Every structure is written in C-alpha cells, then in structure tokens.
Amino acid sequence: MKKWHTIFIITLWPLLGGCSDFLKEEPLDQLPEEDAYDTPVNAYLNTVATLYNYVGGYEDSQGLQGTCRGIYDLNTLTTDEAMLPTRGGDWYDGGLWQGLFLHKWGITNDVITATWEYLYKVIVLSNKSLERLNELQGNSTTPQIFTPYIAEVKAFRAMYYYYLLDLFGRVPLVMSSSTPINNVRQSERKDIFDFVVKELQTALPNLSTERSNFKGDYYGRITRPVAFFLLAKLYLNVEVYTDNDWTDGIRPDGNKHWLLMENEKFNAWQAVMAYCDSITKYGYDLTQHMSDNFTVYNETSVENIFTIPTDKYTIQNQMQYTFRSRHYNHAKAYGLGGENGTGATLETLKTFAYGTDTVDNRFDETFYAGVVLDLNGDTIRLDNGTVLEYLPWNIKLDVSFQPYEKTAGARMKKYEVDKKGLKDGKLSDNDIVLFRYADVLLMKSEAKVRNGENGDNELNSVRSRSGMPFRPATLHNILEERKLELMWEGWRRQDMIRFGTYIQSYTDRPQLEKESSGYTTVFPIPDKARALNPQLDQNPGY
Numbered sequence: 001m002k003k004w005h006t007i008f009i010i011t012l013w014p015l016l017g018g019c020s021d022f023l024k025e026e027p028l029d030q031l032p033e034e035d036a037y038d039t040p041v042n043a044y045l046n047t048v049a050t051l052y053n054y055v056g057g058y059e060d061s062q063g064l065q066g067t068c069r070g071i072y073d074l075n076t077l078t079t080d081e082a083m084l085p086t087r088g089g090d091w092y093d094g095g096l097w098q099g100l101f102l103h104k105w106g107i108t109n110d111v112i113t114a115t116w117e118y119l120y121k122v123i124v125l126s127n128k129s130l131e132r133l134n135e136l137q138g139n140s141t142t143p144q145i146f147t148p149y150i151a152e153v154k155a156f157r158a159m160y161y162y163y164l165l166d167l168f169g170r171v172p173l174v175m176s177s178s179t180p181i182n183n184v185r186q187s188e189r190k191d192i193f194d195f196v197v198k199e200l201q202t203a204l205p206n207l208s209t210e211r212s213n214f215k216g217d218y219y220g221r222i223t224r225p226v227a228f229f230l231l232a233k234l235y236l237n238v239e240v241y242t243d244n245d246w247t248d249g250i251r252p253d254g255n256k257h258w259l260l261m262e263n264e265k266f267n268a269w270q271a272v273m274a275y276c277d278s279i280t281k282y283g284y285d286l287t288q289h290m291s292d293n294f295t296v297y298n299e300t301s302v303e304n305i306f307t308i309p310t311d312k313y314t315i316q317n318q319m320q321y322t323f324r325s326r327h328y329n330h331a332k333a334y335g336l337g338g339e340n341g342t343g344a345t346l347e348t349l350k351t352f353a354y355g356t357d358t359v360d361n362r363f364d365e366t367f368y369a370g371v372v373l374d375l376n377g378d379t380i381r382l383d384n385g386t387v388l389e390y391l392p393w394n395i396k397l398d399v400s401f402q403p404y405e406k407t408a409g410a411r412m413k414k415y416e417v418d419k420k421g422l423k424d425g426k427l428s429d430n431d432i433v434l435f436r437y438a439d440v441l442l443m444k445s446e447a448k449v450r451n452g453e454n455g456d457n458e459l460n461s462v463r464s465r466s467g468m469p470f471r472p473a474t475l476h477n478i479l480e481e482r483k484l485e486l487m488w489e490g491w492r493r494q495d496m497i498r499f500g501t502y503i504q505s506y507t508d509r510p511q512l513e514k515e516s517s518g519y520t521t522v523f524p525i526p527d528k529a530r531a532l533n534p535q536l537d538q539n540p541g542y
Helices: 040-047 049-054 071-076 093-101 110-139 143-168 189-206 224-236 268-280 290-294 321-325 328-333 346-351 437-450 456-465 475-486 492-499 527-532
Strands: 258-261 264-267 304-308 432-436
Touching (some): 040 143, 049 110, 071 110, 071 143, 093 110, 110 143, 110 527, 143 224, 224 304, 224 437, 258 268, 264 268, 290 432, 304 437, 346 475, 437 456, 437 475
C-alpha cells in the first residue's frame, strides 16, 4: 500500500482537545477537488485509502503501535509486564515513566493527552470520508459501488472507538465532522460498546474476506477477519465495557449479556467462540515457530491477521520498541541505534520461570538476557572493555548509581533484526503485528472456561507450538499464557483489567492497591480537552 495523499477540507473544531498540529499538515501532492473523486478508484484512494496512513506513525504518539508515548506505552508500561526504569540521567523525564508504572499519571499527562488527540483526529477524518462517500453515493448512477467503501470506513472508525472505549471509558460519540461544540456530550461506556458492535456487525457483509496481512489489494486494510477479531475482543471484555460504574467493584455478568447472531441467541462467551471460529474458517493457523510472525518480510505469515505495513523506503511507519530497549553498544554492534531503556519486570521473569530448569521455551525468542552476541556470534563489549551482560533480576523502577545501572533488565527481542534498517533501526521491513491467530485461540480458550466449558485444546495448541507441556485451561493459567505468548504486543493492560489484577500490589508498586479504588482502569479525560470543552465530565477518581 502506498502513502496516498489527498486534499483535506477538514473543519476541525476544538471540542475534543487540540488537534492544532494536524491543522498544519500539508499534503505532499494536491489534486484539484474535481479530480480527486472523478472515478471510483480516485474516490476510494481519497476517502478510504488515505485513512490507513494514520494506522502507523513516524512521530511520537501517532499510530496504533510502533511509536512511543502513545497507546502502546499506556497498555504496556502501566502493567506488570515491563517498565522504563530511571537509569541515572536517563529515562526520568520529569517522572513520566515512573508515574505510568505507579498509576500516578494525573490529568495533564502528555502521553494520555496525545493519545486522546490522535484517536479523535482519525475519527474526525473518518467522519469526513463518510460524509463525502455518502454524497458521492447519492449523486451516482451506480451507488452500489460505494457500499463497500462506506462499510470499510465505518469498520475503520469503529476500531478507533474500540480503542477509546478501552482506554477512556466514557467518551463523546461524534458522528459528524462539523458537530457544534455545545452539542457534544459523553456517552456511557455501554453505549459506546453497543455502537462499536453494531457498526462492525453491519459492516461485515460488505467487507472483503481477503487476508489483510498479505501483500495485495487488501494489504493493511480492514477486512472481515479483522472485524471478527475486534468483535471477539469486544465480547471477551463485555463485563468491563458494559460497566458504567467501574469503581464500585461490581461488574456486569457476562453470562447474562445476550445478543443475536444469525437469528440465534448467544451469551457473550458463546459470541467470542463464534467469532473466533469465523476467523478459523478463513484458513488462519499457527506458524511453525512464534518468531516466524516477527521476521523481516513477515507478510507471508499464516498467523498474522492485522498488521501495520512497513517498508523502510516507501511506508515509513516506525517501530521504536526494540530501539528503545537495547543497550547502546548492543545496538551499535548491529549497526543500529539504541536507547537502553525498557526491561521486563520481575513478575514477567517469574511467569517465564527464568533461571529455572522449567524456563519457558519462548523466553529466548522474546528477550535478550545474560551475555549477548552480535550478528556474527561475537561477544559485545561495553566502553570499558567488559562483556555486555544484561542482568534481568536487577531491574527495579530506579537503578541509578548502581553497578548495573545500564545493564539491569531483560530487553525486548521479539522482532527480528533488520540488518538494513534505517534511522537507527526504527525503520525496518518487519510489519508491526497487531492481531494474530494465537490470540484467537487464547480468546476462545478463555471464553470456554468462562462459559463453564473445557478450553484445554486451544490453550495447549499455543503451548505445544513452542514445545511446552500440557497445562489445564484455568483462568490463572490462561492469563499467564497470554503473557508468555503475547509479551511486548500491547495487550497486558486490557488482560489484567479483565482478570481483575490490574489494581494490585506487586514489586515496585506496594501501595497501589490501598491507594486506588479501581479508577485507574480507565485513563482520565485530558485536562486540555476539558478546558477546551467544559461539557466533558471527568472520569471518577480523577
């Protein structure tokens, strides 16, 4: 997919909190308006295809994954999965990273504000595209041509509301690019949930059944399997997403949340299973090795369902997480750059049974730990000549002035090194993986268990792929397996909230459970957004 550029006639108002930077964007190529929509192909390129430019990003806080200070950091560095420890003069940043880990982010946090602005920026663009498509359809002698275009944009917009629903709970449901500011109100979380489900279900019949991760006409696009995946996620989290008062400690009962699918009545867990089965019918399967999904040129993966396309020359979506994690000398040995930051928590090491005879086989595919080698198999040395050795067990929130200040923590390894990467390795040819089939199997296993059924087959299909022994599918084991399999993939916050472990005490957060009533399971409405639009109410607890 190319970086399509179009004309934007956008009336962005400040109702949702400052998209002023976006107003400064100037397309590299501009067409006269009368030519931008003169054929169905041009209409598609300039209303639908251009939206996909925003799924990945080149700058901080942009994109669903790949860049820093955005969605991924909120979903990862606020959990028991990973942290960005303060390393002397590095990584304090005014307490930003410690604040995320300790759930002390406040209402002026830059990462939260930028995430809000990014998500609503793309929603506004989606609304504008839908308005133009509806206009074109109404004036066309062949209106059916535009039906799949409209379905694709609606599903695309629904995906962005899914992220808002997950991160912020009660948010404005804006359906027009010109809604007056005094008409903007927040919707209850359940109402956003119902809207997203309905939009995806309505779009399904008009979405392509093609694979989104394979190169071709549908590369990187919302297709039917992608929509099925989102619907499975929505219903898996139904007890969270339909809870309008999430701080009272009482969650809705997923067994009592009913819906109709193809004239049959399902509870939420049965719906998850049905959507997972629908994905399976399209031929998705586990690759031979988990690492096959993260290689350079991973577009042939039979497991990946939705990815952010990358090409270091033509689709410059950045992938910063390995760059941010590797020690400077480690990255230099690859001919790349590094920032010596992120590391796995002690809780993660324990989940992987690191340092024991039963260490999970996926550990070496997921982390750099101990002595590391360059791509020729030679040891890497620090500036003082000693061998570089990562010390996983020495990680803590502040390692400043310790002998292991620069080497504490197991580092991110999941994506294969692109030896020809550009911009210090942040531009590579590994597509960024958002949704994959291993997650589908784990979702189905969990839904079965929550529905009183046996989920052993699905859980152990994932485990056996990596040569791990049988484990019974209990909720505890499933939550652990989700970390073992999906580490570094941006799901941990959502998983911990669903399993009720997000607000609890663990290493470096001993007081969290006592200080929080559960309100940090959603982020605050940014103070900047509320200053611009006083109609927005703050989430409870902030």
